[in-house]
Amino acid sequence: MTVEKNDTKNKIQDAAERLIIQGGYGAFSFRDIAEEVGIKSASVHYHYPTKGDLASAVMTRYINEFSAQLPNPNDESLDPNAMLEGFINGFKAKIVDHQNMSLCTMLTADKHILPDEVSAALTAFYNVKIEWLTLLFMRLASLQEEQAKTQTIQFLATLHGASVLVQATGNADFFERALSYWRMVYVK
Amino acid sequence: MTVEKNDTKNKIQDAAERLIIQGGYGAFSFRDIAEEVGIKSASVHYHYPTKGDLASAVMTRYINEFSAQLPNPNDESLDPNAMLEGFINGFKAKIVDHQNMSLCTMLTADKHILPDEVSAALTAFYNVKIEWLTLLFMRLASLQEEQAKTQTIQFLATLHGASVLVQATGNADFFERALSYWRMVYVK
DNA sequence: ATAAAGCTATCTACCACTAGATAGGTTAAA
DNA sequence: TTTAACCTATCTAGTGGTAGATAGCTTTAT
Numbered sequence: 247m248t249v250e251k252n253d254t255k256n257k258i259q260d261a262a263e264r265l266i267i268q269g270g271y272g273a274f275s276f277r278d279i280a281e282e283v284g285i286k287s288a289s290v291h292y293h294y295p296t297k298g299d300l301a302s303a304v305m306t307r308y309i310n311e312f313s314a315q316l317p318n319p320n321d322e323s324l325d326p327n328a329m330l331e332g333f334i335n336g337f338k339a340k341i342v343d344h345q346n347m348s349l350c351t352m353l354t355a356d357k358h359i360l361p362d363e364v365s366a367a368l369t370a371f372y373n374v375k376i377e378w379l380t381l382l383f384m385r386l387a388s389l390q391e392e393q394a395k396t397q398t399i400q401f402l403a404t405l406h407g408a409s410v411l412v413q414a415t416g417n418a419d420f421f422e423r424a425l426s427y428w429r430m431v432y433v434k
Numbered sequence: 435m436t437v438e439k440n441d442t443k444n445k446i447q448d449a450a451e452r453l454i455i456q457g458g459y460g461a462f463s464f465r466d467i468a469e470e471v472g473i474k475s476a477s478v479h480y481h482y483p484t485k486g487d488l489a490s491a492v493m494t495r496y497i498n499e500f501s502a503q504l505p506n507p508n509d510e511s512l513d514p515n516a517m518l519e520g521f522i523n524g525f526k527a528k529i530v531d532h533q534n535m536s537l538c539t540m541l542t543a544d545k546h547i548l549p550d551e552v553s554a555a556l557t558a559f560y561n562v563k564i565e566w567l568t569l570l571f572m573r574l575a576s577l578q579e580e581q582a583k584t585q586t587i588q589f590l591a592t593l594h595g596a597s598v599l600v601q602a603t604g605n606a607d608f609f610e611r612a613l614s615y616w617r618m619v620y621v622k
Numbered sequence: 623a624t625a626a627a628g629c630t631a632t633c634t635a636c637c638a639c640t641a642g643a644t645a646g647g648t649t650a651a652a
Numbered sequence: 653t654t655t656a657a658c659c660t661a662t663c664t665a666g667t668g669g670t671a672g673a674t675a676g677c678t679t680t681a682t
Contacts, residue, residue, distance in 0.1 A: 254657080254658095268546050269460075269544065269546050269547045270458055270460065270543055270544060270547075272457075272458065272460035272461065273460065273546075273547055275640080275641065276641080276642065276643085277640080277641080277642095285657090285658070285659090286658075286659060286660080287642085287643090288643085288644080288658080288659070288660080288661090289657070289658050291642080291643065291644080292656090292657065292658070293657090295643085296642080296643080297641095297642065297643095346546070347542075347543060350602070351543065351598055352543055354535075354598050354601050354602040355458055355535060355540055355543035355544075355601075356457065356458055356543075357601055357602070358456045358457050358461075358534070359456075359457045359458075359461055368602055369602060369603055372599065372602045372603050373603065376603075395611075396611050399596075399599065399608050399611045399612050400592065400611070400612050400614075400615060402595065402599060403591070403592045403593075403594075403595030403596045403598070403599055403608075403612035404588065404591045404592050404595055405591075405595060406591075406594070406595035406598040406599065407590065407591030407592055407594035407595030407596070407598070408587075408591045408595070410539055410542050410591070410594040410595070410598070411560065411587065411590060411591055411594065413542050413543075413545055414538070414542040414545070414556055414557060414560045415557055415560050415564075416557065420587050420591075423583075423584050423587045423588070424587050424588050424591035426584065426588070427588055442631080442632095463666085463667065463668080464667085464668065464669085465666085465668095473631085473632070473633090474632075474633060474634080475668085475669090476632080476633070476634080476635095476669085476670080476671095477631065477632050477633075479668085479669065479670080480630085480631065480632075481631090483669085484668080484669080485668065485669095623682100624681100624682085625680105625681090625682085626679105626680085626681080626682095627678100627679085627680075627681095628677100628678080628679075628680090629676100629677080629678075629679090630675105630676090630677080630678095631674105631675095631676095631677105632673105632674085632675085632676105633672100633673080633674075633675095634671105634672090634673080634674105635670105635671090635672090635673105636669105636670080636671080637668105637669080637670075637671095638667100638668095638669090638670105639666100639667075639668090639669105640665105640666080640667070641664100641665080641667080642664095642665090642666100643662100643663080643664090643665105644661105644662080644663075645661090645662085646659100646660090646661095646662105647659075647660080647661100648657100648658080648659065648660095649657085649658075649659090650655100650656090650657090650658100651654105651655090651656085651657100652653100652654085652655085652656100
């Protein structure tokens with residue numbers, strides 16, 4: 247119980263996630279993962295029979311971790327401005343500090359070649375984010391649901407687009423510049 | 435002269451561009467291209483010795499075609515609002531109507547595994563867009579260069595992020611929703 | 623005008639390597 | 653003694669890339 251029983255499984259997922267973030271779905275291989283974990287590629291297949299299984303597991307873990315850290319947007323004891331700020335800063339940490347795009351943005355680019363289950367998990371993840379942000383904007387700006395959803399889509403687009411620009415140009419400060427409007431209006 | 439001498443070269447680039455758009459840098463192979471063009475893979479290598487050469491050629495052609503169709507943003511006889519509208523609609527046609535992300539967004543995701551020349555061409559392309567839009571915003575809103583550049587970055591982020599959202603969720607109307615602010619403020 | 627030489631675009635046949643995946647054996651803990 | 657976790661060894665199918673040949677133009681030299 248205290249001992250981590252699925253240590254190898256977790257290490258495999260860690261390696262897979264890192265490789266996907268760096269090069270997309272096509273850039274992680276069982277051999278690379280095996281080497282990083284310190285076992286043989288056949289043993290990776292023991293834990294995750296197919297590449298799709300492994301990618302699904304990584305995606306699912308990512309969604310769960312992400313969702314678990316989202317506070318309840320309607321919790322009156324929490325400051326909604328701080329929640330939005332936390333959302334922005336969490337995203338920023340991934341793409342600016344680690345110099346790569348987020349897992350979901352990478353997989354979105356590869357969507358045409360993803361196994362169906364992974365593709366579906368990806369869509370579900372975006373819907374989770376959209377729903378959470380919509381609730382937050384309803385509270386932040388006293389908006390009706392549809393207006394709040396439009397704000398959400400504009401905000402999410404800016405966030406993801408900012409990561410594309412940073413990655414493409416190598417210009418890290420483009421992130422803050424893209425987000426400046428949202429920080430100005432809603433944060434602090 | 436009138437006869438298209440580089441027919442095969444163009445066909446190869448067409449096939450490569452389509453495959454890159456659909457699945458990224460890793461998803462185009464010499465054999466797939468050869469089959470589509472109707473020759474053997476060795477013959478593709480005759481025209482483009484390495485994969486990087488071919489990707490560079492596709493990228494360069496894309497940049498040239500794109501740049502050629504951009505009007506001079508300071509041409510007094512042209513309406514700047516219409517220019518921005520054209521920019522938006524051109525982007526929309528690629529990502530919404532053809533149900534995929536733009537070539538440059540795809541390659542940005544794969545940047546870590548691109549040959550250096552392709553990666554450099556990609557960065558250059560974004561700089562072309564940024565410079566053109568900055569000039570346009572200076573004229574559109576009578577802004578100083580730095581303010582216009584900030585507008586440009588926010589606008590470009592929204593545009594690229596919108597394509598990510600559309601691709602990820604399959605919800606085509608997210609594009610107009612993400613762009614509604616920009617259309618409202620600057621178009622007509 | 624003709625023969626020699628070279629060029630262009632393609633072919634067949636291969637190389638070395640990597641991919642995901644599988645069958646069947648080994649080890650070690652419960 | 654059973655089971656979980658790992659191994660070795662192998663397979664098939666693909667990858668980018670190369671060598672060498674060939675058919676049909678085009679140029680050049682005599």
